[in-house]
Amino acid sequence: MLLSVKNLNAGYENKKIIDELSLNVEKGEIVTILGPNGSGKSTLLNCLTRYIRPMSGKIFLENEDIYDKSIKEFSKRVAILSQHNSLTGNVTVKQLISYGRLPHKKWYERKNKEDYEIVKQSMEYTDTLQYENKFLNSLSGGEQQRVWIAMALAQTPDLLLLDEPTTYLDISHQIELMKLICDINRDKNITVIMVLHDLNQASQYSDKIVLMKEGKIYDYGTPKDVINYESLKNVYNIKCHIHENYNKLIITPIDVDRKI
Numbered sequence: 554m555l556l557s558v559k560n561l562n563a564g565y566e567n568k569k570i571i572d573e574l575s576l577n578v579e580k581g582e583i584v585t586i587l588g589p590n591g592s593g594k595s596t597l598l599n600c601l602t603r604y605i606r607p608m609s610g611k612i613f614l615e616n617e618d619i620y621d622k623s624i625k626e627f628s629k630r631v632a633i634l635s636q637h638n639s640l641t642g643n644v645t646v647k648q649l650i651s652y653g654r655l656p657h658k659k660w661y662e663r664k665n666k667e668d669y670e671i672v673k674q675s676m677e678y679t680d681t682l683q684y685e686n687k688f689l690n691s692l693s694g695g696e697q698q699r700v701w702i703a704m705a706l707a708q709t710p711d712l713l714l715l716d717e718p719t720t721y722l723d724i725s726h727q728i729e730l731m732k733l734i735c736d737i738n739r740d741k742n743i744t745v746i747m748v749l750h751d752l753n754q755a756s757q758y759s760d761k762i763v764l765m766k767e768g769k770i771y772d773y774g775t776p777k778d779v780i781n782y783e784s785l786k787n788v789y790n791i792k793c794h795i796h797e798n799y800n801k802l803i804i805t806p807i808d809v810d811r812k813i
C-alpha cells in the first residue's frame with residue numbers, strides 16, 4: 554500500500570468539505586478521481602499534498618503519517634500538478650524544471666552532474682528539451698503542461714498528483730498527455746492520482762476510479778465496478794448509455810427530453 558487515507562475530514566475555515574473519507578491506493582496504480590464540480594476533488598488532492606491541513610483523520614505514505622515527515626522529505630516523494638498553476642516572474646523552461654531537484658538538495662548545496670542529468674532526462678522524456686531556453690509564458694498551454702510534468706519528473710517522486718491535467722488542451726494534446734502520464738506510470742513506476750472530468754478518458758486510462766459526491770466517496774474500484782447507469786444517475790444526475798469496446802467502457806450521455 555502506498556497511500557492510506559483514514560477518516561479524513563477537511564475543508565475551509567468552519568466549512569467541512571471532505572467528510573470521513575477513507576481510501577487506500579496500491580503502489581503502481583493509476584487512480585482517477587471523478588465527481589461533479591464542487592464535490593471536493595481538489596480539496597482531497599490538496600490534503601494529500603499537505604496544502605490543506607485536515608480537521609481530523611490521518612494520511613499515511615507507506616505507513617508513515619505525512620505530517621511526521623519534513624516538507625523536504627515529503628517533497629522528494631510526492632509531486633503535484635495543481636489545477637491552477639501560477640507563476641510570477643519570468644522563468645525559463647530549464648530553470649523551472651531544475652526546481653524539481655530542490656527537495657533533494659541542502660540549502661548550501663549546488664546542483665551536481667547527477668541533478669543536471671536528471672533534468673535533461675526529464676526534458677527528453679517529455680519532449681521539452683527543444684524549449685529549454687524559452688520563457689514558460691511564451692509556450693502554448695499544452696507545451697506548458699509538458700514542462701510542468703517534466704518538473705514533477707525531475708523531482709523523482711513515488712507519487713504524482715495531477716488536478717485536471719488536460720483542461721484547456723485540444724483532443725490530440727489531451728491524448729498525448731494521457732499517454733505520457735501512462736508511460737511515466739509504467740516506465741518509472743510512479744503511482745498516479747489524478748482528477749479528470751472526462752468519463753471516457755477516466756475509464757480508458759485508470760486502474761481504479763474514485764467517484765466522489767458531496768465530499769464522500771460514492772464508490773471506489775475498477776472503471777467497470779464503478780461506472781454504470783445507476784452511479785452516473787446518482788452522482789451527476791445524468792442518464793447514459795454505457796457499452797464496452799476493446800474491453801474499455803464507452804459512455805454516452807443521453808438527453809431524453811430533447812425533441813429532434
Ligand SMILES: Nc1ncnc2c1ncn2[C@@H]1O[C@H](COP(=O)(O)OP(=O)(O)OP(=O)(O)O)[C@@H](O)[C@H]1O
Binds near residue numbers: 594597
Ligand atoms: N479556498 C477555498 N475557500 C473556501 N471554500 C473553498 C475553497 N476552495 C474550495 N472551496 C469550496 O469547497 C467545495 C469543494 O471545492 P473543490 O475545489 O474541492 O471542488 P472540486 O470537486 O475540485 O470542483 P471542480 O470540479 O469545480 O474543480 C466547493 O463548495 C468550494 O466552493
Ligand SMILES: [Mg+2]
Binds near residue numbers: 594595596636716
Ligand atoms: Mg477542482
